[in-house]
Amino acid sequence: MDIQGGELNLAELFSDDNNFPKIKEELRALNHYRVEVGVMVPVGNNSLAFLQMIATVNEFGAEIYPKNGPYLVIPMKDGSFYKLKHVKIPERSFLRDGIDLGMFRINELVERDLSRIMNSELTAYELYEDVGQLIQQRIKDEIKLKVTPHNAPITIENKGKDDPLVDTGALHKSIGCKVIEI
Template identity: 35%
Template sequence: MRITDRNNIPKLITTLRDLKKYSVEVGVFGDDDSFYAMIASVHEFGVTIQKESGSIVIPERSFMRTTFDEKEVEWIQFAEKQLKNVIDFKIAPRTLYERLGALMVGDIQEKITDLDAPPNATSTIQKKGSSNPLIDSGGLRKRITFRVVEK
Protein backbone atom coordinates (compact mmCIF):
# COMPACT_ATOMS: atom_id res chain seq x y z
CA MET A 1 0.00 0.00 0.00
CA ARG A 2 1.33 3.40 -0.98
CA ILE A 3 0.39 6.53 0.95
CA THR A 4 0.51 9.83 -0.90
CA ASP A 5 0.97 13.10 0.94
CA ARG A 6 -1.76 15.46 -0.22
CA ASN A 7 -0.88 18.35 2.01
CA ASN A 8 -1.52 21.37 -0.19
CA ILE A 9 -0.98 23.94 2.55
CA PRO A 10 2.52 24.98 1.35
CA LYS A 11 1.23 25.28 -2.23
CA LEU A 12 -1.77 27.30 -1.03
CA ILE A 13 0.44 29.67 0.95
CA THR A 14 2.61 30.24 -2.12
CA THR A 15 -0.48 30.82 -4.27
CA LEU A 16 -1.91 33.34 -1.82
CA ARG A 17 1.43 35.18 -1.72
CA ASP A 18 1.45 35.21 -5.51
CA LEU A 19 -1.95 36.94 -5.50
CA LYS A 20 -0.35 39.90 -3.73
CA LYS A 21 2.39 40.16 -6.37
CA TYR A 22 0.09 41.45 -9.09
CA SER A 23 -2.23 44.29 -9.91
CA VAL A 24 -4.19 45.18 -13.03
CA GLU A 25 -4.13 48.53 -14.79
CA VAL A 26 -6.75 49.53 -17.34
CA GLY A 27 -6.83 52.44 -19.75
CA VAL A 28 -4.97 53.94 -22.69
CA PHE A 29 -1.29 53.87 -21.91
CA GLY A 30 0.83 56.77 -23.10
CA ASP A 31 3.81 54.54 -23.74
CA ASP A 32 1.66 52.58 -26.20
CA ASP A 33 -0.04 55.49 -27.94
CA SER A 34 0.43 58.98 -26.57
CA PHE A 35 -2.05 60.58 -29.02
CA TYR A 36 -4.95 58.43 -27.84
CA ALA A 37 -3.84 58.76 -24.21
CA MET A 38 -4.22 62.52 -24.66
CA ILE A 39 -7.62 62.09 -26.36
CA ALA A 40 -8.76 59.85 -23.50
CA SER A 41 -7.65 62.42 -20.93
CA VAL A 42 -9.39 65.27 -22.76
CA HIS A 43 -12.68 63.39 -22.84
CA GLU A 44 -12.38 61.98 -19.33
CA PHE A 45 -11.81 65.38 -17.71
CA GLY A 46 -12.83 67.95 -20.34
CA VAL A 47 -10.75 70.89 -21.51
CA THR A 48 -11.09 74.50 -22.58
CA ILE A 49 -8.85 75.58 -25.46
CA GLN A 50 -8.23 79.32 -25.61
CA LYS A 51 -7.96 80.85 -29.06
CA GLU A 52 -7.63 84.45 -30.25
CA SER A 53 -11.19 84.29 -31.54
CA GLY A 54 -12.62 82.79 -28.34
CA SER A 55 -12.51 79.39 -26.75
CA ILE A 56 -13.46 75.85 -27.56
CA VAL A 57 -14.93 73.82 -24.71
CA ILE A 58 -14.75 70.06 -24.85
CA PRO A 59 -16.96 68.95 -21.96
CA GLU A 60 -16.13 66.19 -19.54
CA ARG A 61 -17.40 62.84 -20.81
CA SER A 62 -16.08 60.47 -18.22
CA PHE A 63 -15.97 56.91 -19.46
CA MET A 64 -13.30 55.49 -17.15
CA ARG A 65 -14.28 56.87 -13.73
CA THR A 66 -17.99 56.42 -14.32
CA THR A 67 -17.49 52.81 -15.42
CA PHE A 68 -15.41 52.15 -12.30
CA ASP A 69 -18.16 53.69 -10.15
CA GLU A 70 -20.90 51.70 -11.90
CA LYS A 71 -19.11 48.34 -12.14
CA GLU A 72 -16.95 48.19 -9.00
CA VAL A 73 -19.27 45.82 -7.13
CA GLU A 74 -19.64 43.53 -10.17
CA TRP A 75 -15.87 43.46 -10.63
CA ILE A 76 -15.33 42.57 -6.98
CA GLN A 77 -17.90 39.77 -7.22
CA PHE A 78 -16.20 38.49 -10.39
CA ALA A 79 -12.80 38.52 -8.68
CA GLU A 80 -14.22 36.67 -5.68
CA LYS A 81 -15.55 33.91 -7.97
CA GLN A 82 -12.21 33.70 -9.74
CA LEU A 83 -10.46 33.53 -6.37
CA LYS A 84 -12.20 30.22 -5.72
CA ASN A 85 -10.57 28.88 -8.90
CA VAL A 86 -7.18 30.10 -7.71
CA ILE A 87 -7.58 28.47 -4.29
CA ASP A 88 -8.68 25.23 -5.98
CA PHE A 89 -5.52 25.44 -8.15
CA LYS A 90 -7.61 25.56 -11.33
CA ILE A 91 -6.07 28.85 -12.50
CA ALA A 92 -2.90 30.76 -11.68
CA PRO A 93 -3.11 34.01 -9.68
CA ARG A 94 -1.99 36.00 -12.73
CA THR A 95 -4.88 34.51 -14.72
CA LEU A 96 -7.35 36.00 -12.24
CA TYR A 97 -5.94 39.46 -12.98
CA GLU A 98 -5.94 38.84 -16.73
CA ARG A 99 -9.60 37.79 -16.66
CA LEU A 100 -10.51 40.78 -14.53
CA GLY A 101 -8.63 43.14 -16.84
CA ALA A 102 -10.41 41.75 -19.90
CA LEU A 103 -13.79 42.21 -18.19
CA MET A 104 -12.95 45.78 -17.23
CA VAL A 105 -11.82 46.63 -20.77
CA GLY A 106 -15.08 45.29 -22.20
CA ASP A 107 -17.16 47.29 -19.75
CA ILE A 108 -15.26 50.52 -20.49
CA GLN A 109 -15.54 49.95 -24.25
CA GLU A 110 -19.27 49.42 -23.84
CA LYS A 111 -19.49 52.72 -21.93
CA ILE A 112 -17.68 54.51 -24.77
CA THR A 113 -20.19 53.08 -27.25
CA ASP A 114 -23.25 53.89 -25.13
CA LEU A 115 -22.33 57.32 -23.78
CA ASP A 116 -24.42 60.05 -25.39
CA ALA A 117 -24.19 63.04 -23.06
CA PRO A 118 -23.19 65.72 -23.19
CA PRO A 119 -23.92 65.62 -26.90
CA ASN A 120 -21.55 66.79 -29.62
CA ALA A 121 -22.01 70.25 -31.04
CA THR A 122 -24.01 70.36 -34.26
CA SER A 123 -20.87 71.34 -36.19
CA THR A 124 -19.03 68.31 -34.78
CA ILE A 125 -21.87 65.97 -35.71
CA GLN A 126 -21.82 67.35 -39.27
CA LYS A 127 -18.04 66.95 -39.50
CA LYS A 128 -18.02 63.41 -38.04
CA GLY A 129 -21.24 62.21 -39.58
CA SER A 130 -22.15 60.74 -36.19
CA SER A 131 -23.62 61.97 -32.93
CA ASN A 132 -21.71 59.56 -30.67
CA PRO A 133 -19.52 61.90 -28.57
CA LEU A 134 -16.70 59.41 -27.99
CA ILE A 135 -16.54 57.55 -31.28
CA ASP A 136 -15.17 59.08 -34.45
CA SER A 137 -12.95 56.46 -36.09
CA GLY A 138 -13.17 53.99 -33.17
CA GLY A 139 -9.49 54.51 -32.36
CA LEU A 140 -10.03 55.44 -28.72
CA ARG A 141 -12.32 52.49 -28.07
CA LYS A 142 -9.86 50.06 -29.68
CA ARG A 143 -7.01 51.33 -27.53
CA ILE A 144 -8.62 50.64 -24.17
CA THR A 145 -6.51 47.82 -22.84
CA PHE A 146 -5.14 46.32 -19.66
CA ARG A 147 -1.85 45.12 -18.32
CA VAL A 148 -1.06 42.91 -15.37
CA VAL A 149 1.75 44.45 -13.37
CA GLU A 150 4.05 42.54 -11.06
CA LYS A 151 4.75 44.62 -7.94
Protein backbone atom coordinates (compact mmCIF):
# COMPACT_ATOMS: atom_id res chain seq x y z
CA MET A 1 0.00 0.00 0.00
CA ASP A 2 1.35 3.40 -0.90
CA ILE A 3 0.52 6.62 0.88
CA GLN A 4 1.82 9.58 -1.09
CA GLY A 5 1.41 13.17 -0.04
CA GLY A 6 -0.87 12.11 2.80
CA GLU A 7 -3.34 10.44 0.46
CA LEU A 8 -4.25 6.79 0.45
CA ASN A 9 -4.08 5.09 -2.94
CA LEU A 10 -7.58 3.58 -2.97
CA ALA A 11 -7.06 1.78 -6.27
CA GLU A 12 -4.18 -0.18 -4.74
CA LEU A 13 -6.07 -0.73 -1.49
CA PHE A 14 -9.01 -2.37 -3.24
CA SER A 15 -7.07 -4.16 -5.97
CA ASP A 16 -7.08 -7.96 -6.19
CA ASP A 17 -3.36 -8.18 -5.43
CA ASN A 18 -3.40 -6.57 -1.96
CA ASN A 19 -2.54 -8.47 1.22
CA PHE A 20 -5.97 -8.30 2.88
CA PRO A 21 -6.84 -11.96 2.33
CA LYS A 22 -3.54 -13.09 3.87
CA ILE A 23 -3.86 -10.62 6.75
CA LYS A 24 -7.44 -11.77 7.40
CA GLU A 25 -6.27 -15.40 7.35
CA GLU A 26 -3.50 -14.67 9.88
CA LEU A 27 -5.85 -12.76 12.18
CA ARG A 28 -8.27 -15.70 12.12
CA ALA A 29 -5.35 -18.08 12.77
CA LEU A 30 -4.81 -16.33 16.12
CA ASN A 31 -7.79 -18.36 17.37
CA HIS A 32 -6.13 -21.64 16.41
CA TYR A 33 -3.05 -21.59 18.63
CA ARG A 34 -2.15 -21.41 22.27
CA VAL A 35 1.18 -21.17 24.02
CA GLU A 36 2.27 -23.26 27.00
CA VAL A 37 5.12 -22.14 29.23
CA GLY A 38 6.42 -23.86 32.32
CA VAL A 39 8.52 -26.73 33.61
CA MET A 40 8.82 -28.75 30.40
CA VAL A 41 12.39 -30.00 30.09
CA PRO A 42 14.03 -32.75 32.18
CA VAL A 43 17.52 -31.65 33.26
CA GLY A 44 20.41 -33.95 34.10
CA ASN A 45 19.29 -36.79 36.37
CA ASN A 46 16.12 -34.89 37.32
CA SER A 47 12.95 -36.26 35.76
CA LEU A 48 10.31 -33.91 34.46
CA ALA A 49 7.92 -35.11 37.19
CA PHE A 50 10.51 -34.32 39.89
CA LEU A 51 11.16 -30.82 38.54
CA GLN A 52 7.42 -30.16 38.26
CA MET A 53 7.01 -31.24 41.90
CA ILE A 54 9.83 -28.87 42.96
CA ALA A 55 8.18 -26.06 40.97
CA THR A 56 4.76 -26.74 42.51
CA VAL A 57 6.11 -26.84 46.06
CA ASN A 58 7.92 -23.53 45.56
CA GLU A 59 5.08 -21.87 43.64
CA PHE A 60 2.42 -22.60 46.26
CA GLY A 61 4.40 -23.55 49.37
CA ALA A 62 4.02 -26.81 51.27
CA GLU A 63 4.17 -28.38 54.70
CA ILE A 64 5.92 -31.73 54.72
CA TYR A 65 5.39 -34.26 57.51
CA PRO A 66 7.08 -37.63 58.04
CA LYS A 67 5.31 -40.69 56.62
CA ASN A 68 7.38 -43.57 57.99
CA GLY A 69 8.22 -42.50 61.51
CA PRO A 70 8.15 -39.52 63.84
CA TYR A 71 10.84 -37.47 62.04
CA LEU A 72 11.91 -36.26 58.65
CA VAL A 73 15.59 -37.02 58.22
CA ILE A 74 17.40 -34.20 56.40
CA PRO A 75 20.82 -35.18 55.02
CA MET A 76 23.47 -32.48 55.36
CA LYS A 77 26.37 -31.64 53.09
CA ASP A 78 28.90 -32.90 55.67
CA GLY A 79 27.23 -36.34 55.90
CA SER A 80 25.38 -35.68 59.15
CA PHE A 81 21.57 -35.60 59.52
CA TYR A 82 18.96 -33.35 61.08
CA LYS A 83 15.72 -34.78 62.45
CA LEU A 84 12.67 -32.56 62.08
CA LYS A 85 8.99 -33.11 62.92
CA HIS A 86 7.95 -31.17 59.83
CA VAL A 87 9.25 -28.73 57.23
CA LYS A 88 7.39 -25.65 56.01
CA ILE A 89 8.39 -24.44 52.56
CA PRO A 90 7.00 -20.93 51.99
CA GLU A 91 5.30 -19.84 48.78
CA ARG A 92 7.78 -18.40 46.28
CA SER A 93 5.61 -17.73 43.26
CA PHE A 94 7.88 -17.49 40.25
CA LEU A 95 5.54 -18.80 37.55
CA ARG A 96 2.60 -16.50 38.34
CA ASP A 97 4.87 -13.54 39.14
CA GLY A 98 6.80 -14.12 35.92
CA ILE A 99 3.59 -13.49 34.02
CA ASP A 100 1.85 -10.99 36.31
CA LEU A 101 4.86 -8.71 36.78
CA GLY A 102 5.66 -8.89 33.06
CA MET A 103 2.14 -8.22 31.79
CA PHE A 104 2.98 -4.72 30.53
CA ARG A 105 5.83 -6.08 28.39
CA ILE A 106 3.66 -8.98 27.19
CA ASN A 107 0.90 -6.56 26.13
CA GLU A 108 3.44 -4.34 24.35
CA LEU A 109 4.79 -7.36 22.48
CA VAL A 110 1.31 -8.48 21.40
CA GLU A 111 0.49 -4.96 20.15
CA ARG A 112 3.76 -4.79 18.22
CA ASP A 113 3.30 -8.26 16.74
CA LEU A 114 -0.33 -7.56 15.75
CA SER A 115 0.92 -4.53 13.88
CA ARG A 116 3.50 -6.72 12.16
CA ILE A 117 0.77 -9.19 11.16
CA MET A 118 -1.21 -6.26 9.70
CA ASN A 119 1.90 -5.36 7.67
CA SER A 120 2.32 -8.98 6.48
CA GLU A 121 5.64 -9.21 8.33
CA LEU A 122 4.67 -11.92 10.84
CA THR A 123 2.39 -14.93 11.15
CA ALA A 124 0.00 -15.80 13.96
CA TYR A 125 2.23 -18.75 14.88
CA GLU A 126 5.24 -16.42 15.16
CA LEU A 127 3.28 -14.07 17.44
CA TYR A 128 2.62 -16.99 19.80
CA GLU A 129 6.30 -17.99 19.61
CA ASP A 130 7.31 -14.45 20.59
CA VAL A 131 4.84 -14.39 23.50
CA GLY A 132 6.01 -17.81 24.71
CA GLN A 133 9.67 -16.86 24.57
CA LEU A 134 9.04 -13.61 26.45
CA ILE A 135 7.07 -15.39 29.20
CA GLN A 136 9.74 -18.11 29.37
CA GLN A 137 12.42 -15.46 29.91
CA ARG A 138 10.30 -13.61 32.48
CA ILE A 139 9.87 -16.83 34.49
CA LYS A 140 13.59 -17.57 34.29
CA ASP A 141 14.30 -14.01 35.46
CA GLU A 142 11.95 -14.49 38.43
CA ILE A 143 13.78 -17.67 39.42
CA LYS A 144 17.06 -15.74 39.57
CA LEU A 145 15.67 -12.55 41.12
CA LYS A 146 13.36 -13.93 43.82
CA VAL A 147 15.20 -13.61 47.14
CA THR A 148 12.32 -13.72 49.62
CA PRO A 149 11.17 -15.48 51.61
CA HIS A 150 14.70 -16.43 52.55
CA ASN A 151 15.90 -20.00 52.86
CA ALA A 152 15.81 -21.64 56.28
CA PRO A 153 19.16 -21.68 58.12
CA ILE A 154 19.48 -25.45 57.57
CA THR A 155 18.99 -24.94 53.81
CA ILE A 156 21.55 -22.14 53.71
CA GLU A 157 24.00 -24.41 55.53
CA ASN A 158 23.39 -27.19 52.99
CA LYS A 159 23.45 -25.00 49.87
CA GLY A 160 26.11 -22.61 51.07
CA LYS A 161 23.99 -19.64 49.97
CA ASP A 162 20.63 -17.98 50.51
CA ASP A 163 19.23 -18.17 46.98
CA PRO A 164 15.72 -19.60 47.43
CA LEU A 165 14.99 -20.84 43.90
CA VAL A 166 18.51 -21.59 42.69
CA ASP A 167 20.57 -24.57 43.77
CA THR A 168 21.94 -26.58 40.84
CA GLY A 169 20.22 -24.47 38.14
CA ALA A 170 18.01 -27.40 37.06
CA LEU A 171 14.72 -25.57 37.72
CA HIS A 172 15.89 -22.59 35.66
CA LYS A 173 17.00 -24.83 32.79
CA SER A 174 13.72 -26.78 32.86
CA ILE A 175 11.59 -23.79 31.84
CA GLY A 176 10.42 -24.13 28.25
CA CYS A 177 7.65 -23.04 25.91
CA LYS A 178 5.76 -24.49 22.99
CA VAL A 179 3.08 -23.31 20.61
CA ILE A 180 0.21 -25.74 20.16
CA GLU A 181 -2.29 -25.77 17.34
CA ILE A 182 -5.84 -26.11 18.67
